[in-house]
Amino acid sequence: MQGTWLRVSHPLRQAVSGAIRYCRHRTAAVFPSPVIFGGSPKSGTTAIAALLAEATGLSISNDPFWRVLRSDGDGYLLPDVLEGNLPLDAFVRKYPAYFSARIVKDPDFVFLYRELQQVFPESPQVFIVRDPRQNIRSILDRLHMRGDLEHLGPAENRRLAREGGWRAVLDGRGLGLDGRANYIGRLAQRWVRGVDAYFAAGTPVHLVRYEDFLEDRGALIADLAELLGLELRTDVDARLARRPTHHGHRSLSTEAFFGERNLALIEHTCGAHMAKFGYA
Template structure:
């Protein structure tokens, strides 16, 4: 443990490069970040780093409270654990909350922001975790969801406003989207729905915009299920309930329209 701490301190003292050639992929959980980052890396023939925050959790590194409270900077965390953040393509569902810092920390890196229709995004998260769309039915099940997903549902580390998991997820979507809108200059935007329509075309197009050439053919990979797929309900109103859907709409609606979502 002492040797590990010493290595972290030494790594923290080394200078950071400016991110030239690196691609940062940011987006909500279940917005397609894993698939898009993985397919982009495959097409470009480069390494992908997936979920460095979760990797740090798995290593027993306690950083979230300090990071999200502002006591620890993203730069300090990245410096101390740069081996965890290694890879040409680096994706994490927490990155949307740090878009401004990422642009300053890695000014020469490309940043990709992925957005998904908010109500469907929330539905996908809950379906993935087998949590009902109605919080009245799902409240007692929250204690069974631990770790990273538990923090997402409970709106902790990072702290999210809201009275239940529906509102907390809606606020996380809205805040993530607002961070993009505040910092959108020089950030590549891709809508999950556009990606789903023609994955290869979207990945090849994005790879070209990011400066990659001599792309590999990913046709055989585009239908791989990179994350467990939830069940899709007949309608969002059936899934959430009319009043719950209204609550979600009240939070995400004003921002969702900026991305073409009604």
């Protein structure tokens, strides 16, 4: 009897969650001028945007594209927006609950600065950049994948099949990447595309290096709030002092993690832009 209830309850929970999301989208109002964060996945967009929201007391909405993929059943819509099949303003109107907060963060926004400027002309935008070697390594750590493979094998592809949008990230869907490159090469190209989009934005986009955030999180958030014209409502340093610091543990050097070939591929692909941000 209990097993039957569990089998029935899962689709029931899904139906209830879907109904709640439907009602939220029908009743939500898009905030006209949110602070918009973009950057590569695992570049620090979540940490920085969340801490800014906490420090200023503002509401935050995370990852509209990812939430649509995981919750609303419409698949991964970034390629449709990039290719012009789905105008960004139509995307926003369809999912207003994901754009009702004062701060809206999605790594994929890095490819949509101009479109976002048209939909939210009064919105300040922020670009988070991170050393591509550590950025790509963090993505692979998240997926429990090695960085020294020549190509992804059956085990890695099965893992990606379970991970939803990460398959699209590694493939670079909608970005016109070189399909002959291996998974490291495509991730490096994706990093370059994001940086290219930042430089080509045509509108002021505030730059934050993730490494500067790690060096002094409180100072960076205070400076960013002032730059964006936001009022600090909490003592960031006091909050951070009460939190444990997790530096993680990496037993492998960058060279050992990627291997000589893949590390050289990242540095060759990203090298020109790395120098602009001080990544030796």
